[in-house]
Amino acid sequence: MHFIRVPALAGIVVLKSVSLNTIASLKIGESGIISDENKHSIPLKLLEMGCLPGVEVTLLQIAPLNDPMYIVVNGSHLAIRKETASKIKLMNLETQDCER
Amino acid sequence: MKDSIQVSLIGNPNTGKTSLFNRLTGLNQKVGNYPGITVDKKQGTCKLTSEVKAVITDLPGTYSINPTSIDESIVLKVLNNTKGENYPDVILFVADVENLKRNLLLFTQVQDLGVPTVLAINMVDEMGKKGISIDTEQLEKELQTKVVLVSAKKNDGISEMKELLANPASLPLGYNxxxxxxxxxxxxxxxxxxxxxxxxxxxxxxxxxxxxxxxxxxxxxxxxxxxxxxxxxxxxxxxxxxxxxxxxxxxxxxxxDRSKATDVRSRLDRIFTHKFFGYFIFFGILLLIFQSIFDWATVPMDYIDGVFGSLSESLKAQLPEGMFTSLLTDGVIPGIGGVVIFIPQIAILFFLIAILEESGYMSRVVFLMDKIMRRFGLSGKSVIPLISGTACAIPAIMATRTITSWKERLITILVTPFTTCSARLPVYAILIAIIIPDKKVFGIFNLQGLTLLGLYVLGFSAALIAAYVLNKVLKMKSKSLFVIEMPDYKIPSLKNVLFSVIEKTKSFVFDAGKIILSISIILWFLATHGPSSYYEVEEKVKTELASQNLSEQELEQLIASVKMENSFIGIAGKTIEPVVKPMGYDWKLGIGLIASFAAREVFIGTLATIYSIEGVEDEGTIKERMQAEINPDTGEKRFDFATGMSLLIFYVFAMQCMATLAVVKRETKSWKWPVVQLVAMGIIAYSSATLVYQFLS
Missing domain, CATH: 1.10.287 (Helix Hairpins)
Known part of the structure; x- marks a missing residue:
């Protein structure tokens, strides 16, 4: 979980959780569910190849030099560049909003 | 062909579509062009039933009707043009049983276009192994189509499929x-x-x-x-x-049923995409490819060389002397020979590449190499063209069509001619033999072999550096997505591999062949004709030398040499002499450079003629003759170390292949890029060769 500092009123510090989980943040062997939010940011070609919101995606392998990434989604075995993978958000399974 | 029906084969890549096409048409297929685009059109004929014949077109595989590359756009274009000659009466949609869901996306798009469609689910022989079962009847009802389970490999369900195709009118239309x-x-x-x-x-x-x-x-x-x-x-x-x-x-x-699925793919993937073994295996395969191109292919190549040489010789002896004989034996036959000689290398290369592609391994190479290649502005998909370029740049440039980003594709096209193609080899071989001593260094390495290796590395490095520079210089927007499917591994079908070899070799022979042959004929004309004085030269030489008591053979050779000097090409060579002088060349080598534009290896043959050597096919003779040639200015050997190195460097960098330029023009649809290529590579070659010569001499 990553946090950013949001400057707020009169000295009160608010930390707000920001979901940064994307396919690019998966570890090898891990799975996630593609998020429904921002579904318009998934390129058409990827949608057409089965990379749809609500579908499970598993990271199978990362190429040497950390790019591209080899995923399996909806039965399709695909290699996509990290740049693309980092744009596809995953559902945040443990959404927590922290306020202090 | 109006009495037969038009069938289009449509489907995703890796569905066995081509196997099915080969199964249906056998050897009755040919490759043509779609009007206005350069993508190969594969067509074949097939007898569906005793009454109905069909012309079957194998459209390029695509995941969607919305295209992202030229190849993929064909399906859209063919189906959009209802009046086109290839507009189908019926579509045979090929899906594979494992990825049915994704396949059906394109299927529903195609169905919405209102053409009668048969859904063939291929590779059903693997259903049991993969734990898959399909309720065909229910699927037909839900999709409003006819479904056949087929196996192109096992020849299952094919006749049922043919019968459905033969009756387009009876097929349901599922518009949704x-x-x-x-x-x-x-x-x-x-x-x-x-x-x-x-x-x-x-x-x-x-x-x-x-x-x-x-x-x-x-x-x-x-x-x-x-x-x-x-x-x-x-x-x-x-x-x-x-x-x-x-x-x-x-x-x-x-x-x-996932429990029944075997896990061969992931086990193989772990090896082939491993960060150490993956590269190790890839470089092993590269070595095998080079070994086959440069060692195994030389046997048939020498044979072809011999056949064309002796054909020329025997025709020359038998036919009456004259213009026609000269055109035939010095223009046409060597021209055809210059094309045919590359067939073994190209066929072997395509054979190996087809096996790598069919087996599913090539996608892993793209995966492994993408990040490295991207640093140079290329794509993982550029690896295949760059490897192919070691045989010939022409098929290599055609292989760039799968690269979806135009910028990455253009850069790949522009730098591929730097890789050492096989036409450079004869030139390298003879120059190395002349200027590099045949001795061992460090006990095991042959100095000549090391030099050759160095030239290859130089060519590859030049390609990568040029790509890096072009990536910085070219300001074009190229927003394109890199997605490749990693298909399941499978044992390549020999039939598919052979068909692919035949098809690609054929297209090389006819595409490059036309150009190489016509330039050979032009060069022949320029070498055998000249301004009016040219025709008096022979008599002049004869009278001048009459007293010198030369043997008939020596006299003939001298005449041929003097004639060449006075021909158009000789005049051209003399005209460019001041230009090539800084590189250490004289007008004779200038002629060789000009002649190289037909194909680089023509250099050797041209020098053989200029230095009046009988028996062109014998490399040893040419070598001795070239070694003995004296530079009149210095009194030293003509092919000293400096000149030889300068020539080698020139051949590494220069764009001396008209056929490649023509292909670049066709693929980029403009004269701009081939001209850029010619000029830029020319400048690089000229300046580095000059530097090398000035530094060494």
Whole structure:
């Protein structure tokens, strides 16, 4: 979980959780569910190849030099560049909003 | 061909579509061109039933009707042009049993275009192994189509499939686009329908969304083209709704028992994409490819060389002397020989590449190499063209068509001619033999071999550096997505591999052949004709030398040499002498450079003629003769170390192949890029050769 500092009123510090989980943040062997939010940011070609919101995606392998990434989604075995993978958000399974 | 029906084969890549095509047509196939585009059109004929014959077109594989590359755009273009000669009476849609869900996306798109369609689910022989079962009857009902389970490999279900295809009128039409438009924005689509009430709504929708590919539509869609983001959103929604429907249908008709699935793919993937073994295996395969091109291929190549040499000789001896004989034996036959000689290398290379592609391994290479290649502005997909370039740049440049980013593709096209193609080899071989001593260094390495290796490395490095520079210099927007499918591994079908070898070799022979042959004939003309004084030279030489008591053979050789000097090409060589002088060359070598534009290896033959050597096919003689040649200015050997190195460097960098330039023009659709290539590579070659010569001499 990553946090950013949001400057707020009169000295009160608010930390707000920001979901940064994307396919690019998966570890090898891990799975996630593609998020429904921002579904318009998934390129058409990827949608057409089965990379749809609500579908499970598993990271199978990362190429040497950390790019591209080899995923399996909806039965399709695909290699996509990290740049693309980092744009596809995953559902945040443990959404927590922290306020202090 | 009007008495037979038109069948189009459509499907995703890696579905065994080509196997099915080969199964249906056997050897009755040919490769042509689609009007206006350079993608190969594979067609074949097949007897569907005793009455119905079919012309079958194998359209390039695509995941969607919305294309991202030229190859993929063919399906859209063929299906959009209802009056085109290839517009199908019936579509044979090929899906593979394992990826049925994804395959059905394209299927529903195709179905919405209103052409009778048969759904062939291929590779059903693997259903048991993969734990898959399909309720065909229910699937037919839900999709409103006819379904056949086939195995191209085992020849199962083929005759049933043929019978369905033979009767297009009896096939159901499953139009379903209206249910999608209702969910997206009913009003928007009813406005769209008003543009042309008689047209199919899905066709209109494609005309709007694929405006850049479909330039021939007559309707005015301008009001629909303004809001690009909205169009994109609607396309995304369309895809999601299509998948929703497919999911629902498959839930009722398709079951997958994961416990039965074997895990060969992931085990092989762990080895082939391993960060150490992956590269190790890849470089091993590269070595094997080079070994086959440069060692095994030389046997048939020497044989071909010999056959064409002796054919020329014997025709020369038998036919009456004259213009026609000269054209035949010095122009046409060596010209054809110059093309045919590359067939072994190209066929072997395509054989190996076809095996790598068929087996599914090539995708892993693309995966492994993408990041490295990207640093140079290339793509993982550039690896295949660069490897192919070691045989010949022409098929290599044609292999760039799979690269979806135009910038990456253009850079690959521009730098591929730097890789050491096989036409450079004879030139390298003879120059190295002359200037590099045949001795061992460090006990095991042969100095000549090391030099050759160095030239290869130099060529590859030049390609990468040029790509790096071009990537910085070329300011073009190239937003394109890199997605490749990693197909399951499979044992390549020998039939598919052989068909692919035949097809690609044929297209090389005819594409490059035309150009190499015509340039050979032009060069022959320039070498055997000259201004009026040319025709008196022979007599002059004869009278001058009459007293010197030369043997007839020596006299003939001298005459040939003097004639060449006075021919058009000789004059051209003398004209460019001041230009090539800084590189250490004289007019004779200048002629050699000019002649190299037909194909680089012509250099050797031309020098042989200029230095008046009998028996061109004997490399040893040429070598001795070249070694003995004296530079009149210095009194030293003509091919000293400096000149030889300068020539080698020139051949590494220079763009001396008209056939490649023609292919670049065709693939980039403009004269700009071949001209850029010619000039830039020429400048690099000229300046480095000059530097090398000035430094060494």
């Amino acid at each position: 686009f209206s249910s999608i438009t209702a969910k997206i924005n009913e009003q928007y689509f009813s406005e769209l329908q008003k543009v042309n009430p008689n047209a199919s709504l899905y066709e209109l929708w494609l005309s709007v969304t694929q405006k850049s590919f479909l330039t021939n539509s007559k309707e005015d869609f301008s009001s629909f083209l303004d809001d690009v983001t909205q169009l994109k959103k609607y396309q995304q929604k369309e895809t999601i709704y299509r998948y929703q429907r497919i999911n629902e249908i498959l839930k009722k008709t398709y079951t997958l």
